[in-house]
Amino acid sequence: MPSKMIEMALPLWKNLVQTTKKRILQQRRLSLYNGADGYEEELIKKKLQQFSGGSINLSKEDNGIGILTLNNPKLMNAFTGTMMVELQERVTELENWKDGKGLIIHGAGNTFCSGSDLNAVKEISNSQDGMNMCMFMQNTLTRLMRLPLISVALVQGKAFGGGAELTTACDFRLMTPGSEIRFVHKHMGLVPGWGGAARLVRIVGSGAALQLLAGAARVDPERALSLGLSEETLPSSDQTRALGEARAWLSHYTEGPAAVIRAVKKVVTAGRELPLEDALRTEKDIFGTVWGGPANLEALVRRPKHK
Numbered sequence: 001m002p003s004k005m006i007e008m009a010l011p012l013w014k015n016l017v018q019t020t021k022k023r024i025l026q027q028r029r030l031s032l033y034n035g036a037d038g039y040e041e042e043l044i045k046k047k048l049q050q051f052s053g054g055s056i057n058l059s060k061e062d063n064g065i066g067i068l069t070l071n072n073p074k075l076m077n078a079f080t081g082t083m084m085v086e087l088q089e090r091v092t093e094l095e096n097w098k099d100g101k102g103l104i105i106h107g108a109g110n111t112f113c114s115g116s117d118l119n120a121v122k123e124i125s126n127s128q129d130g131m132n133m134c135m136f137m138q139n140t141l142t143r144l145m146r147l148p149l150i151s152v153a154l155v156q157g158k159a160f161g162g163g164a165e166l167t168t169a170c171d172f173r174l175m176t177p178g179s180e181i182r183f184v185h186k187h188m189g190l191v192p193g194w195g196g197a198a199r200l201v202r203i204v205g206s207g208a209a210l211q212l213l214a215g216a217a218r219v220d221p222e223r224a225l226s227l228g229l230s231e232e233t234l235p236s237s238d239q240t241r242a243l244g245e246a247r248a249w250l251s252h253y254t255e256g257p258a259a260v261i262r263a264v265k266k267v268v269t270a271g272r273e274l275p276l277e278d279a280l281r282t283e284k285d286i287f288g289t290v291w292g293g294p295a296n297l298e299a300l301v302r303r304p305k306h307k
């Protein structure tokens, strides 16, 4: 290659290496487990790739709302191995979507998700694979929960096992008439392993969580509302209409500049996860990103009255 071209390409190459390094470091920071925990990511990814079927699809809309579709309707949207890997890839994509403000997770074929694919689970029922799969999914769902996007699980049909756990990694749950959330783990001789128990306790309290897990209880929209597990029961059970209603519900919270909405989610994430002093310091840092920013300056000129 002529030296002039090398000279031109070198800064681009350096930039690419730096961006990739930054991205990997960010993913590690947002994840829970790494090699020090005995977690072998490449090993479990290779294993999961052997159990294929279905897909996880993401569409990013101009209004800043992403629609993540669990797509394996033949198996009630159960998570195959490749779907677990694809979920991780989609979360990475969402982490890099700087215009994003909200996210709706729903299932294809008018049902949410029946947990992990039992055909795959049978093949990885040994302890090493089980632990690695558990850490893989906890890392992915923790990163999902920490996205600077306001997230909603749209529960149509059934959210069972790992599907019920996934709903708890969202900020909000909306249910359609006739749908149900059910932590069936006890009947599988298990407890949640994708972080669903820890998050459920924080959403509904330890007493209610114990009842739902120990009773493998069916949670219909009415009970979910009274427990605070669901925000609202949508009027429609039709797939397309329900998605429209979920969009409209979410847009009340995502209206406004992305920088501000994302900052709101970040301060709440800090408050939810950190000890008070750390949360306060984080809030100060995030405040600094919006103070004197375009939306703030524009509001100072406009001087709105909040009647």
Ligand SMILES: CC[C@H](C(=O)O)C(=O)SCCNC(=O)CCNC(=O)[C@H](O)C(C)(C)COP(=O)(O)OP(=O)(O)OC[C@H]1O[C@@H](n2cnc3c(N)ncnc32)[C@H](O)[C@@H]1OP(=O)(O)O
Residues within 6 Å of the ligand: 074, 075, 076, 078, 114, 115, 116, 117, 118, 119, 121, 158, 160, 161, 162, 163, 165, 184, 185, 188, 190, 191, 192, 193, 194
């Ligand atoms: C740690 C727990 C673990 C995790 O978190 O990783 C899990 O999630 S374990 C999985 C927990 N989920 C289940 O045990 C669900 C079992 N399935 C059912 O209870 C029913 O299928 C139900 C209630 C979801 C749907 O019942 P319905 O009568 O409406 O439909 P079908 O039973 O005919 O289901 C259609 C078709 O889908 C297959 N199916 C459903 N769920 C799964 C699954 N999780 N894995 C694999 N396959 C699943 C079902 O077998 C039917 O296929 P067919 O070829 O007709 O048998």
